[in-house]
Amino acid sequence: MALPRNGVADLGLAQAGVRRVEWAERAMPALRRVRERFAEELPLRDLRITACMHVTAETANLLRALRAGGAGIALAASNPLSTQDDTAAALVAEYGVEVHARAGIDSAGYDRNLVNVLEQFPHMLLDDGCDLVNTAHLERPELLAETFGGCEQTTTGVIRLRQMSAEGALKLPMVAVNDTATKRMFDNRYGTGQSTIDGIMRATNAMLAGRTMVVAGFGYCGRGLAERARGMGARVIVTEVDPVKALDAVMQGYTVLPMDEAAGIGDVLVTVTGNRDVIRAEHLASLKDGAVLANSGHFDVEIDLAALEALSVEIRREVRPQTDEYVLADGRRIILLAEGRLVNLGAAEGHPAAVMDMSFAVQALTVAWLAEHRGELQPGVLDVPLGIDTEVARLELEALGVGIDRLTPDQEDYLRSWRV
Template identity: 50%
Template sequence: MSAYPPISEHLDDVASARAEGRRKMEWAAQHMPIMERVREEFREEKPLEGETIGMAMHVEAKTAILVETLADGGADVAVTGCNPLSTHDDVSAALDAHESITSYAKRGVGDEAYYEAIEAVIAHEPTITVDDGMDLVAAIHEDHPELIDGIVGGAEETTTGVHRLRAMDEDGALEYPVFAVNDTPMKRLFDNVHGTGESSLASIAMTTNLSWAGKDVVVAGFGYCGKGVARKAAGQNANVIVTEVEPRRALEAHMEGYDVMPMAEAAEMGDVFLTTTGNRDVIVEEHFEKMDDGVVLANAGHFDIEIDLEALAELAVDRYEAREGVDAYELEDGRRLNVVAEGRLVNLAAPVSLGHPVEVMDQSFGVQAVCVRELLECAHAETYEPGVHDVPDELDREIAEIKLAAEGVEYDSLTESQREYMDSWDHGT
């Protein structure tokens, strides 16, 4: 076992932290009917009995409900953070108090401690991985290939992680099956659109104390996350500008009524810039040189490489904390460019950030939980070969049905004749 200590050994007042973390978790649980249903099933049937689950996630109250659900299903769980600034230490401490959970997640760690915590999770020799960003999967393949034969499979939560996994799969380097949870409708249509849109804008507004109304807001990327940010910003009376590299998405943004232009042009116009691409070097030196004094720069992608902060630091003659969570970079001509949350995932890394709304994450984590169940149910049948797999549609529908029932929403079903018609090819005009 790793010598890296769990969260409880980092804190001065562990009991107080655990109590506060538990309070946050209880609030989240009240608003997560999907996870409540899944948790009841897992407690009764123990489908994860004897398994060890390694997790690298944003460790906060909603995630904690997923972690405890997996533990209640019979698994031993080791968890750490997937972003140095997204962990809530009190929630991490509350998880670590569970007899079947070890939490290594701690907020504000440097790169070395961040990866030491991932190594500590791997030292538990997981049979299943649950990841957000793919750092855990990458570390296992690169540094611990001897563990791969004992791993049933994994699940990946986010866009960036799925992109990395698909690249790994195309190279023939992914050696166990992983579900692309991010790509399933119950994730991308709600978590990516409503979750990212609402939580990113709320975090920026609370951190800066600035209004959206009348602002020129530049949204980099018009995938599901970018669509959500653009829609929510427009709903708060901002003027939205979209930048894109994919022509069909650019056309979609144009036909939805947004201004579409290259970042080089948008840089001269924007008041707030929010990147959602999952790629690197989206806002770089040539863009900084054109920006107005006082602009706000933030990132809603997974890693802190979308805004080139090294180039910005080289341009700056001074850097100081303008507000908690906001670093001002003062340029030689006196302009100040303000970066929120160190360019990290703004809806989780800003000081006031709480991540996606509880109801949204209830859906995403419900999918995660049933994917873990599916991997184990199908393990002996070898249904899933190494590689990236779409989440089976019946699992996604299962989560949607639980949510609709909890909301008291009824809906129609196909009749036999309608089902027959949809499955046939010989009914012409």
């Protein structure tokens, strides 16, 4: 059988990739059930799906479900540091997916791969950060001639899509998979919290107990990170621009400070905001000797890397894997992890498979919903239908062997009535 067109590093890694994908599948029971359903119903028969996502074993299991549903798939990486070359090879050689991704590819290659996967004239787009949608709209709109919708699974990407929609630039209905209750709870809070700590510890082998961590941003991701850092014995300082979120952090017992004050106190500073220039030149100038900088927001813009380089008289690359040391004029050393990119994927393996099980089950069912309603939806940012989120939570509870109560008919009537 001829292999799909591809731009992977080494097809000889395919069997190692299969083992990695199958290991992840053990912790993804909800998605496995969706795949079995898709194989019977073929809701995606003859549809072409183009995706820009992290090329990991968990993503591979999502794509296996979509393939089982009848879709043809072309995949590009959403981050050059997160690509698992063995997983990419397995997707091509064993699972019939067209893949254009390799670990460590440069910016020009990254952009070229986005165009490569769009050239299949997709019916649907699956995006992770809005780079795919952005590229298609700004550079190759003709490749969207047959596209009828898509999904976005990150906070950063949804922010970009909403701005596109507000300006009348978004030409497709895009579902904000990121904004479901299960995604925010499981993926953003529990997943980002654990995997960010994992990335920091793999890169530095540092003790967190007794040290001060500054968490910039107290959304779902920041909340999860703060909880886990505190659980490991760190003193946690939160910085925020939103008064409600800042108040929430205070009521949960965290110290809340402006970054101007927090920067000089922190031993480890982590950005999780989805915005740019959160740690700027004035903050960098006040850092402790040996302070560690990491980012768990989607793009590498949260830490002002140009300012860090300008302040440095020497840059020592890779003092440890994914760990660079910047030496300032006064001798202070600043440690930057994963080049300022996503530390949980650049220095570790991202979220545990059990976390991605729910997020990707929601995504798979949403893709099927989009296919069912093809031609009925208007351009803009749409919510995931509530029933999908509820169904995935039910599948996950069943897989965990957890039972819950059901409303009685009288209780349902009571909730529907306004009369006493």
